[in-house]
Amino acid sequence: MVKEQFKEYRGELHQWYKWCRTHDETVLSTPPHVTIDDWRILYERFLSDAFQKRSRINSLNREKLQVNHVASSKSFVPHRYDMRDSVTGQEPGPVNLYRGTHC
Structure with a gap:
């Protein structure tokens, strides 16, 4: 912070x-x-x-850049890790990662 x-x-x-x-x-x-x-x-x-x-x-x-990075100063890798399924530990695919960081 x-x-x-x-x-x-x-x-x-x-x-x-x-x-x-x-x-x-x-x-x-x-x-x-x-x-x-x-x-x-x-x-x-x-x-x-x-x-x-x-x-x-x-x-x-x-x-x-073709797509602006709007996911704060964090790169997509930490976002993908944060968005993983809590039960299975599986990380989101490219579409769900994009949706989670841009929508």
């Missing part, structure tokens, strides 16, 4: 960063509840080549 909250908070900070148009605006507009030093570390990370490269790769991968 804490991991999920941190992930959402980090995403909110990245949205704040993207909202800023210039480097000066980014430096001056510190988000609430973030110290100036922490914000400097974060926006420098967002500007880093490694972050930009990973962001481009993730964007390209999302464009290739």
